[in-house]
Amino acid sequence: MTLGNAGWLRVTLAACILGVSVFAAGQSAANDLTAREVTIKLFDAEPDKPVDFSDLNLTLIDLSGLDFKRAVLTGADLYGTDFSNADLTGTDLSYTRLDRATIIGTNFTEADLTESSFLRPTTHTDTRINRSETADFTRAKLVRTRLFARLDGASFRSADLTEADFSPLSSGANTIAVLPYVTIVGADFSNAILKGANLQQGKLSYSNFRNADLREVDFRAAELTGVNFAGANVAGADFTGASMDRAILSGVIGLNQAKGLGVAVKPGDEGIKRP
Amino acid sequence: MSDLFLGPRGFSFRAQPSSISTNLLSFSMPLRWLFLAVVLINALLATPPAKSAPKFDPVDTALVIAVDVSNSVDERRYRLQMNGIANALSDPAVVGTILNGAQGAILVSVVTWSDRPRMALPWMRIASQEEAFAVARRVRALPHTTGEFTCVANMLRYLNDKVLPTVPAMALRKVVDVSGDGQDNCNSRVATPDIRDELVRYGTIVNGLPILEGKEALTLEQWYDDNVRGGPGSFVLAAKSFEDFGRAIRQKFIVEISGINPGTRYARADETSDTKIRSIELAPNPVSRDQAKF
Numbered sequence: 001m002t003l004g005n006a007g008w009l010r011v012t013l014a015a016c017i018l019g020v021s022v023f024a025a026g027q028s029a030a031n032d033l034t035a036r037e038v039t040i041k042l043f044d045a046e047p048d049k050p051v052d053f054s055d056l057n058l059t060l061i062d063l064s065g066l067d068f069k070r071a072v073l074t075g076a077d078l079y080g081t082d083f084s085n086a087d088l089t090g091t092d093l094s095y096t097r098l099d100r101a102t103i104i105g106t107n108f109t110e111a112d113l114t115e116s117s118f119l120r121p122t123t124h125t126d127t128r129i130n131r132s133e134t135a136d137f138t139r140a141k142l143v144r145t146r147l148f149a150r151l152d153g154a155s156f157r158s159a160d161l162t163e164a165d166f167s168p169l170s171s172g173a174n175t176i177a178v179l180p181y182v183t184i185v186g187a188d189f190s191n192a193i194l195k196g197a198n199l200q201q202g203k204l205s206y207s208n209f210r211n212a213d214l215r216e217v218d219f220r221a222a223e224l225t226g227v228n229f230a231g232a233n234v235a236g237a238d239f240t241g242a243s244m245d246r247a248i249l250s251g252v253i254g255l256n257q258a259k260g261l262g263v264a265v266k267p268g269d270e271g272i273k274r275p
Numbered sequence: 276m277s278d279l280f281l282g283p284r285g286f287s288f289r290a291q292p293s294s295i296s297t298n299l300l301s302f303s304m305p306l307r308w309l310f311l312a313v314v315l316i317n318a319l320l321a322t323p324p325a326k327s328a329p330k331f332d333p334v335d336t337a338l339v340i341a342v343d344v345s346n347s348v349d350e351r352r353y354r355l356q357m358n359g360i361a362n363a364l365s366d367p368a369v370v371g372t373i374l375n376g377a378q379g380a381i382l383v384s385v386v387t388w389s390d391r392p393r394m395a396l397p398w399m400r401i402a403s404q405e406e407a408f409a410v411a412r413r414v415r416a417l418p419h420t421t422g423e424f425t426c427v428a429n430m431l432r433y434l435n436d437k438v439l440p441t442v443p444a445m446a447l448r449k450v451v452d453v454s455g456d457g458q459d460n461c462n463s464r465v466a467t468p469d470i471r472d473e474l475v476r477y478g479t480i481v482n483g484l485p486i487l488e489g490k491e492a493l494t495l496e497q498w499y500d501d502n503v504r505g506g507p508g509s510f511v512l513a514a515k516s517f518e519d520f521g522r523a524i525r526q527k528f529i530v531e532i533s534g535i536n537p538g539t540r541y542a543r544a545d546e547t548s549d550t551k552i553r554s555i556e557l558a559p560n561p562v563s564r565d566q567a568k569f
Contacts, residue, residue, distance in 0.1 A: 035436040043441045065394075065437060 035061045045069050050092075064102070074112075094141075106135040113140055118147040119169065120179065129153070131186070150183040157188045163196040167218075220260065234258045331400060335376035336532050337446035338383050339438055340524075343455030345389040345425045347489060352517045353419045356454065359521030360385070361411035363528050370407045372533045381532055382444060383410055388430035389422020390461075398443050426461035427453070427503065431470040431481070439479060449477075450531045454484035454520070457491050458498045467502040480506035482531060484523055488516045508534070 033041075033056060045051045051068075055075040064084035072092045082102040089107055094114040102122040124133050131153030142161045148169050166182040183203040190210040198218045205225040209232045216236040224239075228248040235254025239261050249255065342356050363369055364383070373381050380402035387395045395417050401407045434451055442449065451474065459467050471481055483499035491498075496513045504511050510530065514523035 036440055039437055039440045062432070062436065 032057050033061075035063060038063055039066060042066055042069060042071065045071075103135045104133045108140045109136055109138045111137075111140045113137075113145050114143045116142075116145050118145065118149055121149050123150055148179075148182050150179055151187065152183060152185045153187060154184060155188045156192050158191040159189070159193070161189075161192055161194045161197050163198075164194065165198045166202050167198045167200045215254070239263070331382075331444035332380065333378050333445040334380045334382050334400065334447070335373075335378045336381045336448045336450055336534070337398070337439075337442040337444070338381055338528075338531060339386055339434055339449075339451045340383065341386045341388055341392070341430055341434065341451060341453045342395075343389070343425065343457070343486075344387045344420055344422055345455070345457065346421070346423045347425075347456055348421075350419055352456075355517045356520055357414055357417055359524050361414040362521055363525035364401070364414065365404075365408050365411040366525050366528075369525060369528045369532065370401075370404050372529050373401055373407065374403070376532065376534075377447065382442060382446060384438065385414060385417065386430065386434065386438060387417075387420050388426065388433070389420075390424050390426055390429075391422065392426075392430040392433040393420060394438065395420070398441070400444070424461050425455060425457040425459060426463060427455065427459035428463035428465055428467040428470050429461060431467065431474060431503075432463075432465065435470060435474050435477065435479075439474070439477065448531075448534055449479045451479055451481045452484065452524075452527060452531060453481065453499075453503050454486060454514075454524070456486040456489055456495070456517075458495065459502070471503060471505045475505040478506075480509050480531075482509050482527065483511040484514060484520075484527055485511065486514045486517055486520060 033053075038053070038058065038061070041051045041053075047069075051071040053071055053073045053076050056073075057077045058073075058081055059077050060080040062082040063086055064082045065086060067087045068089075068091050070090040070092075073096055074092045074094045076093075076096050078093075078096050078098050078101055080100045080102075081098075083106045084102050084104040085106065087107045088111050090110045091108075092112045093108075093116055094112045096113075096116045098113075098121060099117055099119040100121060101118075104123060104125055123135065124130060129150070129152050134151055134154045136155050137159050138155045138157045140156070140159045142156075142159055142164045144163045144165070145161070146165045148166065166184075168181050181201045181203055182199075184207060185203055185205050187204070187207040189212050190208050191212060192209075193213040194209075194217050195213050196216045197214075199222050200218045201221045202219075203223045204227060205223050206227065207224075208228045210228050211231040212229075212233075214229070214232050214234045214237050217234070217238070219237055219239045219242045221241040222239075222243070224242050224244045224247055226246045226248075227244070229252050230248050231251045231253070233253040235257040236259070237254075238259040240259060240263050242260070255261065340360055342360070344353060348356070373379070380400055382398050382400055383396070384394065384398045385396035386392050396410075396413055399406075399410050399413070401410055430453070431451075439449055439451075474481055481503060483503040485495040485499040487493075487495055496511060499513075500511045512523055512527050512530075514520045
């Protein structure tokens, strides 16, 4: 049997298809890495060459305690993944799904969490909140991040939370919500940018917003007892219905442009430290 | 039969008439190069990426010492275990065994385990008596961490996923040394023998050192043999009590580090250490190095 040019063209095309198929099959298998495989990739990573886990399915695996060495995880599905005590410093977690992930003691310092989703992550080992277990978001980028969690005592110092959404999750008619509102009591938002963020109904008592950019933040019905707003810019922020007992408002910028303060800050309330 | 040779114009085929290779010569040059390019690309796609080089010189054994710190292990029992490990690591017979290995070096790490395992001592290299003493000092100083449950499967999962993939050198043998005074009581998602088998598939030897003290004393040795022990030349060597742990771990280290066959799968707690060590020294090692995976 001999083959003409047309025949060889067909053979070549078949080889192309075979090669692409084998490659694609290999890629789809790699989309479900085991914890061991992730560990090996991170361990073998060269300095200055972050491991690329982009768009991979890494759901429900135990990646606790790992040093991610500024890995790129953009677009990865991390639903239910255990990141307890993992070091995610400087990682690219933009556009990831981190819903139900375990983030006990996780270090997100300088991580990029742009447009990621953080719905009901496990944040502590016990209902008695141990603040040393709270994740660290210092200088992290949480632009347009959807977050619904209990993160008492977390550090968002100098973080960028522009248009972040911390509003309540809507539950079904017959659902009993264990965590009805985002709860971030005693957190540090100093120097953070929260322009346009939605903190509606958030429990944020005793948090520190010193020198934060709070322009156009939605604080409606938020619990802001004892919150430190010193030096913060609240122009355009909406405090309607917010509880602001003992809030510190000294040096606040744009207070006259804020909305709802007449409702939130009751005249004659001796607990409020006025500017 | 056809040969591939490099001619003045690159690769070409020398083929017998009427074979399929004849057709390679018969179709036009651009198609031929296209076909070869596709084959080459396919070969490249099928080639696994090269692994980065290990961080240290090769060692004979990478040894993980996994120590039970569950609820039943109080401070006294914890210290008996840690001092037993430290004394064994600095024992002249153990150090001699280390230095007499092909590479004359081992790597050691200590994992404490209960509800959650924890790397208590990261990988440390022992290639001299001084280094053995230094590691022993660090083991003695390890603070007592506690937990509630005896999660053997979780611990083995941790070793498989987090500890053994991070051995910082090529190791002739990878050995896990599990000690504890109870069976798994965690109801883990994966059964203990299943994760043990996974470790063995990756070339790890899992040895057991059950401590026969407490309510599980009568059954624990058999449970370790059924659920924990695995891999070529693996064995269970029981300690009669926490006080006996030091004797047992020393004996165990010599067998594990030397790689010699203990002779039986069991070295029972009621046998004297002298008897076992003599038999170990005399027995040639059927677990040859060609079985070991680098």
